[in-house]
Amino acid sequence: MKTLILSIAVLVGGVFLALFVQEDAGYVMLGYGRWSVEMSLVLFVVLVVLLTAALYYTFRFLGGFIRMPKVFRRWRKHRNARKAHEALARGLLELEEGNWKKAEKHLLSYVRDSYDPSAAYLAAAKVAQAQGSSERRDQYLQMARKFAKGKALAVDIAQAEMQLEQGQLKEALETLQRVYEQQPKNDHVFELLVKTYGRLDDWKKLLELLPEISRRHIFAPDRYLELERRVYERSLHESLKSSDSVDLHNAWNRMPKHLKQDVGLLVTYLRNVVARREYGMAEPMLREALKRNWNDQLVYLYGIAQAGNPAKQLAWVEGLLRDHPDDPVLLLTLGRLSMAAELWGKARGYLERAIELSHNPEAYYLLAQLLERTEDDQSHALEYYRRGLVAASSQGEQRQLQLLPA
Numbered sequence: 396m397k398t399l400i401l402s403i404a405v406l407v408g409g410v411f412l413a414l415f416v417q418e419d420a421g422y423v424m425l426g427y428g429r430w431s432v433e434m435s436l437v438l439f440v441v442l443v444v445l446l447t448a449a450l451y452y453t454f455r456f457l458g459g460f461i462r463m464p465k466v467f468r469r470w471r472k473h474r475n476a477r478k479a480h481e482a483l484a485r486g487l488l489e490l491e492e493g494n495w496k497k498a499e500k501h502l503l504s505y506v507r508d509s510y511d512p513s514a515a516y517l518a519a520a521k522v523a524q525a526q527g528s529s530e531r532r533d534q535y536l537q538m539a540r541k542f543a544k545g546k547a548l549a550v551d552i553a554q555a556e557m558q559l560e561q562g563q564l565k566e567a568l569e570t571l572q573r574v575y576e577q578q579p580k581n582d583h584v585f586e587l588l589v590k591t592y593g594r595l596d597d598w599k600k601l602l603e604l605l606p607e608i609s610r611r612h613i614f615a616p617d618r619y620l621e622l623e624r625r626v627y628e629r630s631l632h633e634s635l636k637s638s639d640s641v642d643l644h645n646a647w648n649r650m651p652k653h654l655k656q657d658v659g660l661l662v663t664y665l666r667n668v669v670a671r672r673e674y675g676m677a678e679p680m681l682r683e684a685l686k687r688n689w690n691d692q693l694v695y696l697y698g699i700a701q702a703g704n705p706a707k708q709l710a711w712v713e714g715l716l717r718d719h720p721d722d723p724v725l726l727l728t729l730g731r732l733s734m735a736a737e738l739w740g741k742a743r744g745y746l747e748r749a750i751e752l753s754h755n756p757e758a759y760y761l762l763a764q765l766l767e768r769t770e771d772d773q774s775h776a777l778e779y780y781r782r783g784l785v786a787a788s789s790q791g792e793q794r795q796l797q798l799l800p801a
Contacts, residue, residue: 487518498522512542517553524557532557548578555587564595586613593622598629602649627654631663640671658684662692669700678702682711691724698728705735723753730761739769756790759783 424433434442489498499522506515516539523532540550551574558567571588578584589608592600605623608614614622627650634646647655647664654660661684668677677700684693694715701708709732712725719725726749733742742765749758763779770776 493525495522495526511544513539513544513546513550516542517550520553520557524561529561529563548574548581548584552584552587555584555591559587559591559594564591567591568595582611582613585611589613589622598626598633601626602630623651624654624657624660627651628660628663631660635667640668640673643667643671656687658688658690658693662690662696665693665696665700669696674700674702678708685715689719691722694722694724694728698731701732701735705732706738708732709736709738721752723749723755723758726752727755727758727761730758734761734765739765754786754789756783756787759786 424431426432485501487498487502489495489501499519502515502519502522506512506519516535520532520535520539523529523535536550536554539553540547543550551570555567555570555574558564558570568588568591571584571591574584575581575588585607589601589604592604601622605626608622609619627646630649631643631646634642637643643664650660661680665677665681665684668680677696681693681697681700684690685697697708697712709729712729712732715725716729726745730742730745730749733739733745743762746758746762746765749755750762759779760783763776763783766776766779767773
């Protein structure tokens with residue numbers, strides 16, 4: 396297009412020049428010493444133009460010739476960069492297809508000529524990881540970090556993820572702690588750190604981080620609630636290792652209000668409060684819990700948590716019988732509380748009904764104790780002790796059968 400425009404311009408210029416010199420062509424005389432040259436103005440102009448063009452193209456050619464090594468190097472660099480890009484693309488495809496050896500070969504073939512070698516080295520590290528070579532993986536990660544050019548965070552995150560995948564939990568934690576100190580606002584780094592603490596079973600650290608996890612919203616609500624429950628459940632179980640009840644109560648009091656409504660956590664806590672014979676604390680909590688949710692384990696614990704007035708407790712539990720007339724656990728609790736209130740006839744009726752419904756070994760045992768106290772003939776008591784042992788043995792065999800492989 397430029398040549399066409401230049402040609403038209405020259406043609407138009409020639410026409411105007413011809414019209415201008417038509418009447419008087421003029422002349423030009425050049426002299427040097429004894430020599431002189433005379434020519435028409437038109438010829439002089441044409442020669443000047445041709446000479447100028449010749450000089451221009453001569454110098455242009457010489458300049459191109461001088462720059463040829465540099466141009467060649469640039470061309471070769473661009474060609475190799477294009478090949479590096481193609482090799483990276485092929486290597487990534489081979490990686491996704493699981494062709495590890497081919498992927499590693501392609502990724503590294505032109506890596507030095509790539510505009511960003513760190514990407515190829517990162518992918519090569521994943522290939523080495525897939526082949527189980529941690530040593531080679533770490534070498535590639537080191538090279539990726541060398542060429543990262545301000546993108547070392549991506550390399551560190553990839554390293555931590557691969558260490559987690561490989562089960563190198565302590566190494567992953569060291570990596571993430573170092574990165575988190577440098578990038579405390581990065582949510583992905585924080586999420587990986589939380590996952591690592593979870594896999595390391597470091598629930599104390601997770602308990603410290605729960606407020607920050609909630610504030611950042613790095614987990615979906617359901618997933619956060621699951622994590623929160625697991626952390627507080629573990630904290631509660633850890634407190635059980637101490638003989639001091641203060642640790643148990645502190646673990647419960649730290650728990651958010653909505654988790655205190657969780658029946659599983661509540662049963663764990665109250666079971667251990669009852670086991671430590673803190674009946675005065677357990678009884679009102681059990682009563683309030685049973686008003687909200689019916690639960691056999693809570694009903695059972697209520698019968699054991701005798702806080703000093705079994706008759707009053709019995710009257711309250713009998714109010715539950717209207718809605719649950721054939722619940723064997725409730726009948727067992729009623730029998731236990733009736734015995735504590737020394738209402739022997741009522742206790743016997745409740746326990747016999749509980750046995751009729753479920754053959755509970757503990758109901759047999761309580762009834763045998765009752766008969767020992769109230770009857771001179773101990774044969775009935777011994778018979779119920781025997782039946783209780785048979786029932787306990789039968790239930791134990793059933794549990795063992797349930798555990799056997801199909």
